[in-house]
Every structure is written in C-alpha cells, then in structure tokens.
Amino acid sequence: RGFLLDGKALSETIQAEIAEQVNEMKKKGRKVPHLAAVLVGSDGASETYVSHKVKACERVGFASTLRRFPDTTTEQELLEAIDELNNDPQIDGFIVQLPLPRHIRVDKVLERISPAKDVDGFHPMNTGRMVANLPAYKPATPDGIVEMINRFNIPTRGRHVVVIGRSLIVGTPISLLLSREGYPGDATVTLCHRYTEGLANYTRTADILIVAVGIPGFVTADMIKEGATVIDVGITRVADESKKSGFSLKGDVDFEGVKPKAAFITPVPGGVGPMTIASLLKNTLLAAKGAVYGK
Ligand code: NAD
Numbered sequence: 001r002g003f004l005l006d007g008k009a010l011s012e013t014i015q016a017e018i019a020e021q022v023n024e025m026k027k028k029g030r031k032v033p034h035l036a037a038v039l040v041g042s043d044g045a046s047e048t049y050v051s052h053k054v055k056a057c058e059r060v061g062f063a064s065t066l067r068r069f070p071d072t073t074t075e076q077e078l079l080e081a082i083d084e085l086n087n088d089p090q091i092d093g094f095i096v097q098l099p100l101p102r103h104i105r106v107d108k109v110l111e112r113i114s115p116a117k118d119v120d121g122f123h124p125m126n127t128g129r130m131v132a133n134l135p136a137y138k139p140a141t142p143d144g145i146v147e148m149i150n151r152f153n154i155p156t157r158g159r160h161v162v163v164i165g166r167s168l169i170v171g172t173p174i175s176l177l178l179s180r181e182g183y184p185g186d187a188t189v190t191l192c193h194r195y196t197e198g199l200a201n202y203t204r205t206a207d208i209l210i211v212a213v214g215i216p217g218f219v220t221a222d223m224i225k226e227g228a229t230v231i232d233v234g235i236t237r238v239a240d241e242s243k244k245s246g247f248s249l250k251g252d253v254d255f256e257g258v259k260p261k262a263a264f265i266t267p268v269p270g271g272v273g274p275m276t277i278a279s280l281l282k283n284t285l286l287a288a289k290g291a292v293y294g295k
Contacts, residue, residue: 002259005231005266007144010151011274015060018281022061025288033288034063035119035280036085036094040078040104041071045237046097053095056277062284065091075104079112086114093119093137093287095280098169116293119283122169131176135292137283142174144275145210145231149184154208154229154264157186162202164219164252165212166193170233174210199223216250221257229264233272 057064115125121137129136165171179189212233234252251268
C-alpha cells in the first residue's frame with residue numbers, strides 16, 4: 001500500500017531519453033531545440049516555475065531564452081513580443097508563464113501565439129485538435145499525468161477515474177484524455193468541481209482520483225476507496241518557518257492520512273510537477289522536429 005509514484009525520478013528518466021535524442025540531432029549537425037519563456041512581473045511562484053523550465057532545458061541540451069517584462073507591460077507590448085517570437089526562426093516553441101497581470105487579457109495573449117510554437121498547448125487550435133484526436137501539443141500537466149499512468153502501467157480501461165477541478169489547463173483536458181479510446185484511456189470519467197453535490201460519494205468510487213483544486217489537504221482518507229490510485233496536482237505555498245525559503249509546498253491531498261489506504265500515490269513536491277516539465281520538453285522536441293505542424 002502507498003506505493004510512491006515518483007514523478008521526479010520518472011521525469012529524470014524521460015529527460016535522459018530526450019537528451020539522447022538531442023545528441024543524435026547534434027551528431028547530424030542539426031540545430032538543437034530552442035524553448036523561450038516569457039515572464040511578466042515578478043510573482044515568486046512563477047519565477048520558480050520558469051527557472052525550473054530553463055534549468056531543465058540546460059540539462060537535456062536545449063537552448064533556452066528567458067524574456068522578462070515588468071508588471072507595467074501593456075497588453076499591446078506583450079502581443080508585439082509574442083509576434084517577435086512567432087517570427088523568430090531560432091525559437092522552436094515558447095510559453096507565456098501564467099498568471100498574467102490583471103490588465104492583460106490572457107485569452108488575447110494565448111491566441112496570439114502561433115499554434116505551431118504553442119508548446120504549452122493552450123491555444124484553442126491545439127485544444128481543438130486534441131479533442132478531434134489530431135496531432136496536437138497537449139497541455140503539459142495532463143500529458144505528464146498520462147505519461148505517469150503509462151510508465152507505471154496503471155490500468156485504466158473500464159476503470160472509474162474521478163477528477164476534481166475543471167480548469168482548462170488540468171481538470172478538463174485530463175478528463176478528456178483518460179476517457180478517449182486506447183491506453184491510457186478507455187476509462188469512465190467523472191469530472192467534479194466546486195458545485196458538485198456529495199463530492200465524497202463520487203471520490204469513494206474512484207479507482208483513480210486526480211485532484212486539481214488548489215486547497216491544501218482537501219482530500220482526506222475517508223474520501224477514498226481502499227486500493228485507489230491518487231494523483232495530486234495541487235501545489236500551494238504554505239508558510240513554514242523551518243524552511244529557509246519561509247514556505248513549503250502542499251498538495252491537495254492529505255498525504256499522510258491517504259497514503260496507507262491508496263495503492264499508488266504521488267507526493268508533493270516530486271510527483272506531477274516534474275512530469276509537467278518533462279512534457280513541456282517533449283513538446284519542444286516535437287516542435288523542433290516539426291512533428292505536429294510540419295516544418
Ligand atoms: P484552478 O485554480 O483554475 O481551479 C480550481 C478548480 O477546483 C476549479 O475548477 C473549481 O471548480 C474546483 N474547486 C474549487 N473548490 C472546490 C471544492 N470545494 N470542491 C470541488 N471542486 C472545487 O485550477 P488549476 O489551475 O487546475 O490549479 C489547481 C491546483 O493545481 C493549484 O494548486 C495549482 O497550483 C496546481 N497546478 C499544478 C501544476 C503542476 O505542474 N503540478 C500545474 C497546474 C496547476
């Protein structure tokens with residue numbers, strides 16, 4: 001019971017596989033994949049996420065560029081910066097780290113990104129293509145979860161998957177990916193959210209429970225079935241004086257309480273987070289190869 005789904009170790013394995021492919025590209029005299037990240041403002045969590053992404057690029061041999069903009073950047077200025085990246089032949093893919101300052105409309109920004117360079121998979125073109133089962137960049141967090149289920153051989157066919165949280169970047173796409181045909185998929189999926197009545201009645205029947213709510217310790221042991229697989233997407237910074245940073249990261253699952261009851265469980269940190277990074281790198285490699293939209 002309580003077998004740890006070690007996303008950190010698995011992410012390292014996947015990154016080693018990607019590094020191998022980058023070496024092959026270098027040997028053939030090809031340009032290495034190049035990921036750019038756009039960071040607006042100085043949100044602490046966003047800084048951390050972006051620096052993890054840049055470091056991961058270095059580890060696998062990708063080139064990376066970080067473009068920083070102040071909080072005061074206008075929407076128009078950001079859109080122009082996106083146009084530059086869209087038109088820069090050196091850049092294979094790029095991401096705009098969310099959240100953005102409130103005066104910038106996130107939809108406008110995401111729609112401005114060329115779908116062929118949208119390695120976060122947030123552009124409606126990629127969402128639509130994913131829904132239609134066409135080649136697409138899949139959003140990194142759900143893709144990372146699917147990859148984790150796949151590599152740990154967790155059965156999904158005919159199983160009941162319960163997802164809590166319906167965001168467009170996690171809950172909604174993971175529901176889609178696990179309900180569609182093939183493996184990992186063929187599951188019966190229930191998508192729960194803040195208006196779900198009697199939430200625990202659903203979660204207690206879940207063979208696989210995926211939690212993306214953003215409330216630390218939200219899922220407790222009484223809410224899960226014996227032997228369930230529990231995947232915790234939540235990351236919340238909680239004040240912690242024993243840490244040098246002054247905070248620690250908490251998941252949406254009461255890990256200590258749930259672990260003895262679960263067959264498999266992801267830790268936070270070290271579970272879904274590193275898998276997200278691996279999937280972003282995978283998408284960037286696809287972009288460099290022109291595997292989704294051609295070259
Ligand atoms: P969000 O913050 O946009 O939305 C939260 C969702 O939870 C909503 O769909 C809402 O309906 C649901 N919800 C809120 N209260 C609820 C309740 N009481 N009962 C049932 N459902 C409820 O979601 P998000 O952007 O997917 O983020 C969720 C968490 O996942 C956050 O902690 C975020 O930091 C984390 N996250 C982690 C990664 C990663 O790489 N590990 C990536 C993205 C998000």
